[in-house]
Amino acid sequence: MWRHGVLIDYYRPTSQSESVPSTDSQEKPEETETVQEEEFEVQEDEIGRSQIYMKNRNLGIEETIGPIIFQIDKVQTLRLEVASDYRFMFDDQKEVTIVSFNVIVENTSDETVSFHPNQARLVTNTGEQVNADIVISEDVGGEFLGKVKKEGGVLFHVESMPEELTEVRFVVEGPYDDQYRPIAEERYEYTIDVTK
Numbered sequence: 001m002w003r004h005g006v007l008i009d010y011y012r013p014t015s016q017s018e019s020v021p022s023t024d025s026q027e028k029p030e031e032t033e034t035v036q037e038e039e040f041e042v043q044e045d046e047i048g049r050s051q052i053y054m055k056n057r058n059l060g061i062e063e064t065i066g067p068i069i070f071q072i073d074k075v076q077t078l079r080l081e082v083a084s085d086y087r088f089m090f091d092d093q094k095e096v097t098i099v100s101f102n103v104i105v106e107n108t109s110d111e112t113v114s115f116h117p118n119q120a121r122l123v124t125n126t127g128e129q130v131n132a133d134i135v136i137s138e139d140v141g142g143e144f145l146g147k148v149k150k151e152g153g154v155l156f157h158v159e160s161m162p163e164e165l166t167e168v169r170f171v172v173e174g175p176y177d178d179q180y181r182p183i184a185e186e187r188y189e190y191t192i193d194v195t196k
Contacts (some may be wrong), residue, residue, distance in 0.1 A: 024049050049081040050098075053162035054196040061192075066184035067109035068144075070117065074102035077162040077194050089135060094158045099124075099168060099194065104151045107144035113183065115175035116141035118154050123169040126160040133157055143178075165194045 005161040035072045056074035062071045078098050082090050099122060107113045118141040123129045138152025158165070169191050174184040 029069050039165055046083060047080070047086045048083040050078045051081075052076055052078045054194055056194075059192065061190050063188065065115070065188060066175050067111065067113055068115050068184070069104075069108060070115075070188075072101050072106040072170060072171075072190060072192070073104060075192055075194060076100050077121040077165055081163055090157060090196060093110070097160055097165075099156045099158060099165070101154045101170060102151070103140050103154055104149070105140055105144070106149040107147055110146045112146070112178040113144045114142065114180075115172075115173050116176075117142065117172050118152075120154060120170055120172040122156040122158070123171060124158055124165055125167045126158075126164050128158050128160060130156050130158055168192050168194055 018156050020161060043050045043052065053076075055074070057074050059073050059075055061073070062069065064070075076099075078100070080090075080096050080098055082096060087093065105115060105117060107115075118132055118134055118137045118139065120132045121129060122132070132154050133156060137154045140150045140152040140154065144150075154170075169189050171187060171189045174182055174186050174188060176182050
């Protein structure tokens with residue numbers, strides 16, 4: 001399934017990667033101008049063609065939240081040209097910007113704990129607030145029946161272009177027990193630099 005493709009396993013190289021300059025190579029600059037071309041990693045799979053704008057594989061966010069150890073270890077922003085068969089998942093848009101996080105969640109207790117990073121919200125420096133796209137995110141939330149560990153991608157699609165994003169806030173509600181009683185703070189926020 002495409003969930004294990006470019007959108008989530010962005011840190012695993014694929015055989016269909018290429019580099020593409022971000023400027024139009026048809027234009028010739030004057031001799032006195034210095035032109036810097038940026039290269040972006042491009043990956044393709046059945047969902048579409050992704051141009052990866054930035055990625056950080058060593059984010060290093062880790063926090064103990066009650067009995068939960070929560071980590072956000074990777075982030076990337078990309079522009080996705082959506083294949084026609086998958087546009088229904090993105091409100092029939094041909095292109096979307098995706099902000100993708102890899103999270104690791106571990107319940108260290110024997111008790112049942114509910115925690116939902118795959119239902120987090122994202123607030124961008126461009127003024128957008130969006131919910132995680134639960135359809136394209138991996139199952140990294142829900143009930144943790146004792147000592148359980150889950151890892152996977154939490155994905156958001158935003159209206160802004162990747163180059164407009166400089167900082168985002170990942171906002172997640174705190175965990176609760178099997179009686180729906182909070183067992184830590186109500187909300188946790190993580191501010192993350194997403195500049196290239």
